[in-house]
Amino acid sequence: MSLLAFGLVAVLAASAHRRTSAEASAPIDGDVVQAPVVLPAEPASEPPASPKHETGTAATSAAIAAPPRDRETRSVAIEDLFEGLSHSPACETYGTAIRFSSRPAEAARKAKQEGKLLFLLHLSGNFEDAKFT
Amino acid sequence: VNALANGEVGKYLADHFVSSFQKVATFQIAGGQKQGGNVASYFCTPDNRVLHVVAGPVDAATMLREARWVVEAQKLAVLDSAGDPARFNEIVRRAHADRLRREHGLDVTAPDNGRGRRALNNPGRVHLLLAAAPLVKVEQVYKLVFEKILGEQVSTSPVVVARQ
Numbered sequence: 001m002s003l004l005a006f007g008l009v010a011v012l013a014a015s016a017h018r019r020t021s022a023e024a025s026a027p028i029d030g031d032v033v034q035a036p037v038v039l040p041a042e043p044a045s046e047p048p049a050s051p052k053h054e055t056g057t058a059a060t061s062a063a064i065a066a067p068p069r070d071r072e073t074r075s076v077a078i079e080d081l082f083e084g085l086s087h088s089p090a091c092e093t094y095g096t097a098i099r100f101s102s103r104p105a106e107a108a109r110k111a112k113q114e115g116k117l118l119f120l121l122h123l124s125g126n127f128e129d130a131k132f133t
Numbered sequence: 134v135n136a137l138a139n140g141e142v143g144k145y146l147a148d149h150f151v152s153s154f155q156k157v158a159t160f161q162i163a164g165g166q167k168q169g170g171n172v173a174s175y176f177c178t179p180d181n182r183v184l185h186v187v188a189g190p191v192d193a194a195t196m197l198r199e200a201r202w203v204v205e206a207q208k209l210a211v212l213d214s215a216g217d218p219a220r221f222n223e224i225v226r227r228a229h230a231d232r233l234r235r236e237h238g239l240d241v242t243a244p245d246n247g248r249g250r251r252a253l254n255n256p257g258r259v260h261l262l263l264a265a266a267p268l269v270k271v272e273q274v275y276k277l278v279f280e281k282i283l284g285e286q287v288s289t290s291p292v293v294v295a296r297q
Contacts, residue, residue, distance in 0.1 A: 094154075097137060097138055097143025100152045100153055112180075116149055116151050117176060117179070119150035119175070120155065120175040120181075121153070121174055122158075123155075123173075124157070124172070125158075125159060
């Protein structure tokens with residue numbers, strides 16, 4: 001009899017434990033207890049550690065996040081190289097009373113930004129050169 | 134292009150449009166004389182949909198009148214369509230059909246579509262085109278405008294100076 005009572009208590013205790021752990025992960029519908037889905041552990045995807053990267057990781061991240069003072073200086077210097085070399089300025093009048101963008105796509109973008117319409121001239125010859133227009 | 138040198142035209146276009154250009158054809162220079170060549174002025178929405186075209190060279194007064202007509206017709210279409218693209222399309226179509234009927238005597242709503250009644254000049258052909266296909270994209274229509282209305286071949290060739 002005492003053995004039977006012990007067995008009953010053990011079964012009830014096991015059932016209560018299973019219900020508590022299931023409640024933490026998934027809702028219970030009636031008496032059906034859904035076991036939580038356990039995905040297999042993913043393989044480690046970290047890049048192989050190299051002593052060189054490990055030592056400089058924090059410093060490199062900080063350098064990327066911080067305002068790139070030295071990179072700005074470099075891009076300005078590159079732009080300076082091309083200053084005065086451009087043969088097709090962004091906007092010109094070409095002997096008219098209108099400022100023309102040499103790039104239709106850029107003009108369309110600007111028209112959208114400024115809430116204006118687009119005036120597009122299709123022509124024979126080279127608009128940039130009065131002799132060939 | 135001479136019309137575009139006019140100050141009033143320049144100011145009006147600067148106030149209402151952003152301008153650009155595209156070489157689509159060429160011409161030949163023989164004996165110091167220009168042979169061939171033409172120009173088409175497109176008034177478009179910012180997404181390259183054609184509201185109106187001035188086909189060929191015109192004087193400043195004509196360019197200004199057409200530019201004003203486009204701006205006012207477009208403003209009215211925006212007001213009347215209340216954000217409905219299909220209605221906007223229909224209003225632009227009707228605007229061209231109205232001008233085609235009033236200025237060129239061609240009624241596209243007539244039972245025979247007015248076919249064979251009379252020859253159309255370039256402005257009439259433009260209105261006919263845009264009454265049939267309002268707000269068509271520039272890239273879909275520019276060859277037709279240059280080749281069928283202006284009678285010039287579209288070409289990427291450079292300007293050729295013929296030798297004597």
